[in-house]
Amino acid sequence: MIIKRDKDIIKCYFEDESGLLGGYADEVIYPESEKEVINFLQDSSSGHAPVTISGGGTGVTGARVPFGGSILATDSLNKIIDIDEKRLIATVQPGVRLSELQIELSKKGLVYLPDPTEPNAFVGGTVSTNASGAKGFKYGPTRNYIKRLKIILSSGDALDIKRGEFFINKGEDISLKFKKRDLKLKIPAYSMPAIKSAAGYYIKDNMDMIDLFIGSEGTLGLITEISLSLGKEPERVMSFFNFFPDEKAALKFVKDAKACNTLSLEYMDENSLNLLRQRHKNIPSDSKAMVYFEEAYKKEDESSITESWMGMLEKHNALTEKSFFADSEKEREKLKEFRHALPEMINEIVKKNKLPKVGTDIAVPEGGFPEMFEFYKERLLYSKIDFVIFGHIGENHMHVNMLPKTEAEFSKSRSIYMDFVKKAVSLGGTISAEHGIGKLKHAYLEAMYGKKGVAEMASLKKSLDPACILGLDNIFPKELLKNTNCH
Numbered sequence: 492m493i494i495k496r497d498k499d500i501i502k503c504y505f506e507d508e509s510g511l512l513g514g515y516a517d518e519v520i521y522p523e524s525e526k527e528v529i530n531f532l533q534d535s536s537s538g539h540a541p542v543t544i545s546g547g548g549t550g551v552t553g554a555r556v557p558f559g560g561s562i563l564a565t566d567s568l569n570k571i572i573d574i575d576e577k578r579l580i581a582t583v584q585p586g587v588r589l590s591e592l593q594i595e596l597s598k599k600g601l602v603y604l605p606d607p608t609e610p611n612a613f614v615g616g617t618v619s620t621n622a623s624g625a626k627g628f629k630y631g632p633t634r635n636y637i638k639r640l641k642i643i644l645s646s647g648d649a650l651d652i653k654r655g656e657f658f659i660n661k662g663e664d665i666s667l668k669f670k671k672r673d674l675k676l677k678i679p680a681y682s683m684p685a686i687k688s689a690a691g692y693y694i695k696d697n698m699d700m701i702d703l704f705i706g707s708e709g710t711l712g713l714i715t716e717i718s719l720s721l722g723k724e725p726e727r728v729m730s731f732f733n734f735f736p737d738e739k740a741a742l743k744f745v746k747d748a749k750a751c752n753t754l755s756l757e758y759m760d761e762n763s764l765n766l767l768r769q770r771h772k773n774i775p776s777d778s779k780a781m782v783y784f785e786e787a788y789k790k791e792d793e794s795s796i797t798e799s800w801m802g803m804l805e806k807h808n809a810l811t812e813k814s815f816f817a818d819s820e821k822e823r824e825k826l827k828e829f830r831h832a833l834p835e836m837i838n839e840i841v842k843k844n845k846l847p848k849v850g851t852d853i854a855v856p857e858g859g860f861p862e863m864f865e866f867y868k869e870r871l872l873y874s875k876i877d878f879v880i881f882g883h884i885g886e887n888h889m890h891v892n893m894l895p896k897t898e899a900e901f902s903k904s905r906s907i908y909m910d911f912v913k914k915a916v917s918l919g920g921t922i923s924a925e926h927g928i929g930k931l932k933h934a935y936l937e938a939m940y941g942k943k944g945v946a947e948m949a950s951l952k953k954s955l956d957p958a959c960i961l962g963l964d965n966i967f968p969k970e971l972l973k974n975t976n977c978h
């Protein structure tokens with residue numbers, strides 16, 4: 492097992508893409524086998540020494556940012572163990588990068604369908620945050636593709652959970668039996684919204700035990716092996732980036748497009764386009780909104796599909812002549828880069844401003860979306876704080892990014908965020924649809940589930956991590972663990 496302690500070498504592990512500052516740790520540990528993970532976690536548990544698990548560091552909530560103790564890096568646990576082409580299942584270690592996985596799969600005509608957008612994320616990180624990608628409109632989040640997880644708890648005990656084998660209910664007391672001990676857990680009883688959500692532990696009646704660990708943000712154990720289901724690469728995919736002369740026209744188009752079988756349905760507002768114009772001079776000057784979608788198709792259906800989309804786009808006054816279209820992998824890569832440039836440019840602004848962005852990850856049920864969107868615009872325009880709105884409009888899940896330039900704007904942004912949270916909760920929404928809570932969104936989680944719900948999460952964590960060493964301050968403040976008598 493490699494251990495690094497030189498601050499200049501390990502300091503890159505003290506941050507992620509959230510802009511959260513002040514992280515520190517004594518060492519980074521790179522286990523190369525499960526045995527090494529087990530020994531390390533057992534030692535840390537007996538010494539009550541905090542451990543922060545690190546994936547690719549692309550998270551945007553500060554979840555992998557350590558505040559003391561050791562960092563358990565998964566970089567060396569990076570093998571693709573098996574690709575079963577018949578059963579369409581890949582088994583990987585957590586440190587495999589998404590980009591590496593997709594390259595290996597594409598050699599076999601296969602694809603990992605949820606495909607979260609950041610290629611440098613590790614598979615283990617995406618499972619731990621239940622990430623979703625641009626094609627979430629059709630394929631849904633990571634959770635839907637996880638067939639089996641191997642997890643090492645902080646006690647060193649290993650769980651090997653296969654989907655479909657072990658079901659649990661809200662409020663139930665269960666017991667996990669290991670060679671040396673039994674762990675007793677009380678499953679929380681709060682109710683989750685019936686939409687895509689990555690806010691706190693996943694809890695439902697008659698839920699699969701595996702789902703408790705998906706999206707648990709490094710707080711319950713180290714995921715050491717993952718079996719995920721695969722798909723076949725679609726025969727052909729066409730991608731459209733459509734510019735609109737005004738926001739209303741774009742939103743009306745989205746309403747119609749939601750009824751179609753697209754892979755993705757994404758939106759960028761005027762401020763997003765203005766930012767992108769700095770890099771991409773070919774964005775039409777008269778465009779005020781952009782809707783992006785992709786459609787899988789068979790060769791024989793090409794002209795009918797194109798015609799039907801063009802009809803719908805023209806009906807809603809899209810700037811069709813100036814829009815971007817791709818029907819080859821090479822062209823699509825260019826559009827992918829274009830789309831990916833926006834979060835990159837936002838992160839550059841964050842670094843320049845030296846203040847974290849205040850970025851929402853809120854989703855609401857279908858019926859509440861127009862009201863939520865209006866509320867965003869009203870509050871943001873009144874605030875005069877720089878912002879962009881973009882994201883997964885097909886799932887009523889937009890990322891509002893406020894970009895404060897001063898401390899005063901930062902605290903105002905946080906207060907506006909709380910207004911958004913309250914509005915979303917009143918509409919039956921979630922305060923995090925894909926990024927998780929990390930260290931930055933505790934207050935919003937409490938607004939969603941109340942003190943009782945969050946206390947239930949803390950109590951569950953303590954049952955699985957009795958020494959309370961893993962991912963401290965992720966999901967809820969570590970002070971809550973004191974109230975639950977960690978020992």
Ligand SMILES: Cc1cc2nc3c(=O)[nH]c(=O)nc-3n(C[C@H](O)[C@H](O)[C@H](O)COP(=O)(O)OP(=O)(O)OC[C@H]3O[C@@H](n4cnc5c(N)ncnc54)[C@H](O)[C@@H]3O)c2cc1C
Pocket residue numbers: 507508543544545546547548549550551554555565585607608609611612613614615616617618619620621622623624625708709710712713714715831834835925926962965
């Ligand atoms: C430009 C950009 C675009 C993005 N687009 C998207 C998007 O479209 N959709 C989306 O969902 N996210 C997106 N993200 C956010 C990010 O990529 C995801 O949250 C991703 O899942 C994080 O993976 P990671 O490996 O980088 O994890 P890290 O940031 O290293 O860690 C995230 C969490 O997972 C835990 N963890 C990591 N590995 C393990 C393990 N093996 N066992 C237990 N816990 C573990 C960590 O402790 C931490 O709590 C984007 C980020 C950027 C920078």
